[in-house]
Amino acid sequence: MYGQAVTTRKRITSAIWALVVNTVFWIVIPYYVGVFLTGRVPDSALTVPTFVYEFGILFIILEVGAAFFQGKAVAVPMISAVALLTVVYIWYATNGGILGVETSGITLALSFRLMLYVLVLPSIWAAIRAPLSYMVWRRAMKAGVSSATPASPVP
Amino acid sequence: MGIWALRGITVAVALIVLLVIGSVVYSAYEDYSAVKAELAGGSQQAVGAAVLRGTTETVSINITVPNKGLYPLNVTISCDYPTSNVMCQRTSVDVAPGGEGVLRFRMTVFDISQFENSVSKVINGTVSISMTPFVGLTVGTDFGGFVKTGGG
16 A cells, blocks of 8 residues: 555546545435435435535545545545544444434334444544554565665665 | 554454344344244233223233343333323343243233323333343333223
């Protein structure tokens, strides 16, 4: 991932690809899901919450940035930020692991706090792994350069 | 810490998540199927009865709760009524994986005529099912439908 030569053309292509994919995933699909729900159940309060779009815009910015700066140090905080934002998003979307609904005099409450901790575990690890991977690569590069310099005379 | 250690941790985290989610989904499906079969299969254990003695009606519900899943199951039934005319015993059963338990719920209406003539015949009840420690489902509903005039 790090240390590989990435051309500007590839950076732009990756950024455009990230922009298209994330826009479809975070804006287009939620919008049409909202239209579908409103059309099917007109009198219900079933709508896509605004926070989905707000989070979507943040995801798009960070994903496009991470794709554009791939292989560089500046991409590391963006990758971590996407992972942490995913944690916040999952927590927010599931109301902290307690979901409730009331219909026809019946109330249903689903509690899955511990399950939620497990669900966000990969994202938390992804947020930690990004800087660690970069540090490992940097250390390997330094060790490679310092050990290789005396033993690699220029022919 | 090398790159292989990081990859190892990533794989371990993915495995933990898959195992937990898979086992919880599997357990939920197995428990649901077992309870459904128990209630629909005409088991003599899953019965409810309303008995009227004088003005007092007693509703008894015995449910056999099988646990075919991988996690301990806890089922609790309780109810709440704003007047002193209805009394419910909060009852709970813990079922170990592979075992089964019997939940005995009893609700007493001391003055059935007063209950029948009351404006609201709603008895707020709660059924809690938890697959310890991961998932819990609480259903709040009206237990007033269990009370029948004249018992039976």
